[in-house]
Amino acid sequence: MAEKNFIEPRGELAVGTAHAGFVVTSVEPIPELSGCAYVMRHEATGARALWLACADVNKAFAISFKTPPADDTGVFHILEHSVLCGSDRYPVKEPFVNLLKTSMQTFLNAMTFPDKTMYPVASTNTADLENLMGVYLDAVLHPAIWHRPRIFEQEGWHLEADEDGALSYNGVVLNEMKGALSDPDDVLYQALTRALFPDTCYRHESGGNPRAIPTLTYEAFLDNHARHYAPSNAYVFLYGDLDVDRELALVDEALRGAAERGAGAPNPLALQAPVHPERTEVRMATAPGNAEIGLSYVIGTAADRTRVLAADVLLDALCGSNESPLKRRVLDAGLADDFSAMLVDGVLQPQVMFTLKGLREGAGERFRALVESTCAELAEGGIPRDKLEASLAQAEFNLREGDWGGYPDGVALAIQSMSSWLYDDGRPVDYLRYEDALAELKRGLDEGLFERLLREVVCESAHCAEVELVPVAGGDADEEAAELARLREGMDEKDLEAVRAEVDALRAEQEAPDTPEALATLPVLRVSDIGPAPAEPAPVDAEAPLPCVGHELDTHGIDYVYHYFDLRCLEFDDLPYAGLLSDLLGRLATTRRSASELDTLVETNLGGLDFFVETYTRDDDLSFAAPTLVVGASALAEKADALCDLPHEVWGETDFTDLARVRDILTQRRVALEQYYVSSGHSAALGRTSTYFSAAARASGAMGGVDYYLFLRELLEHWDERSGGLTGRLSSLCARIFTAGNVTVSFTGPASERARFWERGGTLALPAADVAQRLVIPARGARREAFVIPSDVAYVAQGFGPSAADAGTVGAWQVATRALSFDYLWNEVRVKGGAYGVGFKRSTEGLRQFWSYRDPSVDATLARYDAAAAWLADWDGTPAELDGYIVATVASHDAPVKPRQLARRQDVARFCARPAGWRDEVRAQELSVTADDVRALAAALADEGAARGVCVFGGRGAVEACGVDFDSVTELS
Template sequence: MDLKRQKTEQAAAAHGFVIDTRRELPQIGAVLWQMHFAKNGARLLWLERGEENKTFAAAFKTLPSDDTGVFHILEHSLLCGSRKYPVSKPFVEMIKSSLQTFMNAFTFPDKTMYPVSSRNQKDFLNLMDVYLDAVLHPLCLEREEIFRQEGWHYELDSPEGELSCNGVVYNEMKGMYASPDTLIDSALNRALFPDNCYQFQSGGDPACIPALTYEEYRAQYRKYYHPSGAWFLLDGEMDIEPVLEKIGQALSGFEPQQEDHPIPLQSPVHPDETRLPYETGEEDIAKKTILAKGWVYGRYDEPEKDLACQALCEMLCGSNEAPLKKALLERGLAENVEFSKVDGVQQPFAVLVVRNAAGDQEQAIWDTVQSVLEKLADGGLDHRRLEAVISRMEFRYREKETGGFPQGLVNCMKMLESCLYGGDPAQNLCLSGAFLRLREGIEGGYFEQFIRENFLENRHCARLALVPSRELGERKRKEEAERLRRIKGRWSSQETEQVIRGLAALRTFQSTPDRPEDLASLPVLALADIEEETPDIPRQVTEEAGVTALYHPLETEGIAHLVWYFSAEDLTEEELHLLSFLQTLLGQTRTAHLDVLELTAALDGELGRFQTSADVFAQRGETEKCKPCFTVHVSALEEKLEEAKELTKEVLLDTDFSDLACLRARLRQLRLSLEQHVLMQGDSYASLRIAAGCSAKGAAREALRGISMLDWLREMDSRFEERGRELAARLKELCQRLFVRRRAVLSVTGQIPDEEIAGLASSLPEGEAPAEAASWFRRRQVREGILVPAPVGFAGKGGHLAQCGAGYGGAMAVAARILSYGYLWNTVRVKGGAYGTRLAITPGGDVAFTSFRDPSAAVSLAAFDKAGASLRELCAGGPELVPYIISAIAASEPLLTARQKGMQAAEDYMEQVTEQMRREDRRQILATTPEDLEKVSRLLDEICEKGGSCIVGGQEILAAAGDTLPCRRNL
């Protein structure tokens, strides 16, 4: 027996755990330990693997029985103080004093999860300690104010005043329900699962949230939050003895509880079609109906079936040439079609969404869907394409790119998605066998049979129609106001006074600072606990065939990651719109030698990644110049580099834009995507509008992905008949102009021979270098309101450090953490009810205050103005800055994969950021003093005075801003 295994077994026994199984998982290079706590049966899983980032999660099965969002509110509330740490926001206090690489909580349809991760063992133990006490001994069971703050409460300042409703989760879900996608999710779940917990909206329906009482909230916690029904999940390389000791101590005070809360399997149902209105700001709603259909296709313990459904979703609707999507688009029955699966639940289901259809063509749409599926089930599937889709899926599985989530967190989620229902926790971690069986099933008719059984003959399905309405939003607002008037009218004078006193008590609770001794109880790191600087990312710069080549020789497990940066610095503002549109076409449009299906099959079969984007680079502090670039990301197995080179060349140089119907369809889909994104991420668009008035980089980014890009798409769509051919010609000319060696920088990450890099660099024509950089940036202050069909808003205020004659310094990173998780959190989120708020100061000089899903966006704008004064007040009190400094260091050194490290090094090169500059930033952060912060506070005052402001929100949200936003426009 090896020493490590022996140590784990001894630690488990010493701290009350019984080891149930230990399994080697060679597919992923890990060992899976399964244990339970002897006293009460709490279950523990540890995926032991060679990963320095350590992850912990506490998870509970939480089954909603109504739409009040009780478990969503509990998720928020449990992180608002506990028995051992009786502070108002330990979650925030740890964010601003920890080296955490991830810290959050999630409410799922049938479970709630509380994960943290850190590369530092001491920090990891601190985070675990706070989270364990939070979930097992929360203060919210004793302090109703926490429930009222995070969930919902009435607001009434005087007997004559107007009654309103507020609360963080309440406002979050009002924002969510402004999206048709939330309506689709909610309605389909209700139709498909009428007999179990999935029929309810676990996040909460804002119309139902105010029905939740404090008593029921407490009862639901006591029913579901007990260690006997909990899972404690670990991932990574760690000293396991202190980890088990900490968990064991937390669990030792609980006796066993027998109730297991099984979820009954839903028997097949086939309800009548559901019809619901949704709000839109469009004037012409003739073709704005949204149709959806869901099919329950399997169970949690059928990973092969789950992968098959994912492959078919891509096959049927993954591009405009995919058979189901193509049939609906070519007949003019829709503007966009999406097919996806909803998994991570006991019974996963597939969802087809057909967007922007005419109301009188619903039957034609469903007839077309039926006929296409029949044809495919009868042997019409392209098996070569199917093989390619599965290859791309398997590449992603092996590559383990997890976006913004640590791999350890994803592993914990995958384990939970099986073991929560009694399944094997390793099931979704080890999928090589499932991929092999899928490949074997291609020629055997497995996928055709899947279509017939699960989409054509499956009686467990439901249909939905969302009907557009221009009046719905205003009608709902009036109904809500009338409902609140009726509620207030039914109250006696004593009840009215009770509500007024309750609000006063809540505000007192929110305004009362934590006691110093309580704050001191939180476990924190010292500066000595911060590890040495991470090693520099290796970078070799050479000139290959006229191309600047950046080589990052990192271990990538046999995968080559290539990024091409093509300079677009001489493009006009209008050409940047064209560039942004181009990124949605390449790889999705036919070429001189391949039709779309052949192209996508080649890209998926030979490459692991082919993605394009438009980025903007500028030197630090530069406001008058920038370098927009068209960026091409390619990942492939090292032995597939030749195929990667040829396919990249085919797409960049030989894409055929002559199919005008294809161009128009893609243009409309991009427009629709941006419209929905503004509705859900309005803070990003507010920030883009403000930055566009401050620097060339800000203006270029707004032109590429902001409101002005949406304006261009709408204009181009409206004039497509007369300008379509011109658009196609301009796209072709742009490709010929851009994709040449004299505009290119090539970044390569992996273990690649020099001659391979030279071959990649020489694959493109030499071409012409960029002409003189375009001069189109017009400095202008933005004070703007953008009207969207939503009951909440997004506020932004900011500018650029250059407006104050200042440059970036490390103390600004510390100031941003202090204000984001101090003054702004307390003022805008806790008291104001916004779902989120932050201050961001980038090394490039951009400064942005934002709020997210905010019921009082105009009030938040005024609050931003006082941030500088708040920082000065803090500095005058002689603050302890070490926790903020540690937090700022953590934010500046995020967890990166090898591919991401290569990208960071390349982007640093593009912006002329050196390792010496990064080290100086770090040194300044570590040396931050109150005097430095006081200087930053004055800069923030000046930014708020000289900078711009923008609110994205509904009519009432904008009306409250009055004359502070003189420019108004309807999205």
């Protein structure tokens, strides 16, 4: 069969042709994506549509709406959650969760942005994609919110009253935003946008301010849906190798059937006239060390794609590393712990934002003057040409690589398209293109383009704002308590009973099972719909001067190299210093180059140079641990020589004597970890509970977990007395780690490129040294620990050691995990408990762990974890439900990954000593799981003889109020 040419426009889709109610309005080849964009308009409703035709089998669909907020109630965030709680055609309580449990989706979610709401899905299976499209289209156009008002109470907010009559607020979005706005960065960002855009939608918190969310009424909630979730306000996106007429017919039917609610026009989305307010303050209840100041400048509008890309390159050149000229100047001024810059795009008026964190005395008064005077100096005297060229090269690499992290290409490109399409119907593809913009920026290097942009955006700005975040005692929690107390004073016993009765009614609705008739409306796939496992090229043991694993994959002209250095040559007390190495390498001078020169050279020649630590284990041995320092590098094939030269210059010649720079870097790392605990405390808590049972987890914790943070904090607090020996210890560590006998190299790319790499690199300048294993990892044992963070919510983890009653296969546990996470835990901890997220996992080593995310309660959540075993033992899912869990589990197993991700997955499997065919064996186990297999796993969860540990990250109030008798309570700030 001839290969399809997606770049060449198809004649049957010419401008003016009609397809299932849509008329093609423009056709634009997109060579950057080897595809073509077909832009359309729905004749009956005015809905917009875009099909990005390309060869990708991981197809995608999204429907989006322009949703500029008019207040801080978070109505569009609550709507995003609520419309996925049942619809006219699919009258079940949680069709979204049913799809997570039972579809072959490779992506399924919804997202609220400052001015839009998006509902994207992706799947490699056409029937599955159409199922997802059908459910999402009915959800947004015919949601059950119109006849089930308690969806609003569950997802938005409601009042509760305890036995003593004390009132409290609860609701999923309310608790999510309490967690989000416990992050000083989020609070500062919102204060800045409020100052920059006092007359437009961007002055409002689109996610919802917890103080304002309880002012939203059900009637206003419905009104906003009626006005904004209309076909005339919709943007439909299709992506990949699909039958466009067939998919458009599905969309056409849904749009034509949309209810005519006659509610009026959507909220306006207008340009803000330039403003230049005085510096303001925002007060926040947080740790004193979280004092920040932000400085933002509007750079223009989203219509100027080249200017936005130029601003991104400019920020990287000025602030991309500690050695960039503006960041170096600010750090040397000693104003704060860290300084960073960020491009805020995907909005009507993009901006650049400079942030100073961990303020010192007088920083607020000096910051703006320092930034603007330095920018004026650079605009006048010229930005270092090598820095601009390096940042431009880095931007080009990132655009060509197109690695979107956890997003499938189709979903990421749907989001990209909205960066211009939302603001101009005639510009749906501006942000899918980049070649013309790159060419213009390269020409502009010789024409002063970047100096001119810096002068216009910062030095001569008429539209900018500055806000300082001031930590204070008390805060929103105290204000909420006072408000609830006032509300209680105005209530009598009858009012309290009404509150309790409504909560009881809500609980009854939440606990009522969906009827078989309602469940039967949902589209389902069967195990018989699953095809064979996708082919996965096996790695090869390549001939080379050093041990080498070859991954001969199509990388589109990019070479990836990972060097794995075994750290079992170290003592356990050395592991925190290995963590320091991973933070410092690549950011300091070498014996050949200054830190600034090295930074420029890396950005010019490499796509990335990363140093990080990870630990490999054995699936059958919790005492085994192989901590490893990984050096990862990537480059375009034409620059592959740098893959040989630069990594070994860094690991072999780094100069650790500049202790001032070392301290800067480590302080930045401490700040980043503290913010991580606030935003991702569930991950930190899971990692900590693993340390109670697993030697590998304890090694990882010493190099990058809580133990590492405590080590780092103490080092910085006693810097003067402890830094003296640091240079020698780090240099000695490098000499022991970076040896030829201690490394395995992984190369991803064509065999010819791999041969050229080794011809150039030889032994990578690694000395031949004897390597003896010295590492002994001490035992820890199960504990009950709390870590106090500045947050109004908690993250609650519970972990169990291995159980003799655990006879389940990895595949059976994978299927049961979906049942526990998306049925029992979702209903108990998220729907009824109000936590934003919850889940269960069972590691391949036999550890069983529960976690919650942005959770208002500790005790209730732990009690629900304890009841999980009984639920699993009595699980009475139908054959169709079990089929759905298996389908979703196998689909997750088979999800496509980028070549670099596949190579890394295979490398990790190798170091964990998994046999060839291990993934195929697990997949076969998943396909053969029975209901009895699932129920049998309850014995391991119920095993009271298994060691149990609890770890909570949360605010001091939550920690002190819960009933856990903690072995230790530690402040992480």
